[in-house]
Amino acid sequence: MQCFTGGVGAENVRRLARHPRMELVGVLVHSAEKAGRDAGDVVGIPPLGITTTRSLDEIIALAPDAAIWSAQGYDPASIARLLAAGINVYTGLGGYFLDGEPEQALLADACRAGGATFAAGGNIPGLISDVLPIFLTGYTGSVRHIDAVQRNHVAHYPSAAQLRDGLGLGLPPGETESATALDAGWLWLMTSSARMVAAALHVPFTRIEQTDKRTALATETVTLPGSGLTVEAGTVAGVRWTWTAYSGPSAYLTITNEQTAVLKLGAGWRETEREPAWTVELDASPPLVATLSWPEGTAAAAANAQLNAARAINVLAALVAAPPGCVSVLDLPMITSSDTVLGEATP
Known part of the structure; x- marks a missing residue:
């Protein structure tokens, strides 16, 4: 599932919608304006048949294998709820290396309770x-x-x-x-x-x-x-x-x-x-x-959002396969592209 649809979160939805190995099952949004709409409509692509929600409980009830947390703010308490429910979580903000951080115990306990794994990264x-x-x-x-x-x-x-x-x-x-x-x-x-x-x-x-x-x-x-x-x-x-x-x-x-x-x-x-x-x-x-x-002619800032989105999606397979707990890139295998499409035009 995708949590929130800002610049990177919306790009995650667009990429997951066409991903050959992953299924998008839910989208959490922040604003009332985005809630109750088809997720495709929210991010500017054809309908996906997924209705957005502002309820974390509704998202947890979907029991996805993993969640990408793309909120503008870091929210360890909400992330801990996902982990305790058995949902592996990748976040683009905060939690990059938890040794000595005040939220370490909260997130580690939630990982143990749900048998889930937490990792972070980005640009x-x-x-x-x-x-x-x-x-x-x-x-x-x-x-x-x-x-x-x-x-x-x-x-x-x-x-x-x-x-x-x-x-x-x-x-x-x-x-x-x-x-x-x-x-x-x-x-x-x-x-x-x-x-x-x-x-x-x-x-x-x-x-x-x-x-x-x-x-x-x-x-x-x-x-x-x-x-x-x-x-x-x-x-x-x-x-x-x-x-x-x-x-x-x-x-x-x-x-x-x-x-x-x-x-x-x-x-x-x-x-x-x-x-x-x-x-x-x-x-x-x-x-x-x-x-x-970037190659010449690339809109660099838009590509930067795409880079962060691609990284989040590419980490998911390793995240799901990893033993439960809080991990960093030092603990994960080398991350590579998860949706290679040889011979096709770049989307």
Whole structure:
């Protein structure tokens, strides 16, 4: 089942509707406007014969093998209800690496009660801040430091709420209460990545801190084509966070997350959509640099939502097969595509 239909959740529904090995049986929605409708209609595809609901009880009663939790907020209590009912859960927000997290006992107990498995992942944290760096360390040695950089242009991203509330784009500049809460939320997420990378490198995790934050302001008012979000002149059109993680006195991981709604915001900011979206550099023996991006002409932010959706769906088979408990990418086999369609045109 799919829980919620934002930018990534809606893409999950579209992909599951045509998946050759999985059956979508239920869709949970947040708003009354989306409830009681055919799930296909909600996400812009032909009818699926699945009526959306706002009731978690109704979804649990369907007894699916697995659920993808794509809410804008992390909700361990609701996720625990699913797990305790025997439903394996993958979430795109929170729960990436639970060692030492306050919800660890709640979720672990729920997994034991229901015989279910819980895992998390996504893009950041996930792809750039832990999965790709950890994968690359398997091809080198004597790792001294890892730089992981995400630079996404989000003009085509489909969710205005996530751009505004999750990145601060379109908001007035300055250390407002909302900006402080946003920084704290991102630090919480990056802590999971830092702990996971430390575990993979077999070094103790000491701390992580935000070591830089920069914003760039729009010089004119623009309406983003993907979400309809209006970024007024003088509001935040680009934001870049940097976090540094330490093992004892030594910095072993630096994560940079740059998100831009407008190109050419000034020196050092993204000039074109052709610049790499992700770069990981390892100071190691041998040193490595890996970049990952989109082919020319791809609407990068929309593809980013598709990337997160594909990852969620591809994890499900391994999630269902795994022993009960809370797991991370360190515990799962290598995740590969679950719906290869050789010889067909790309949807």
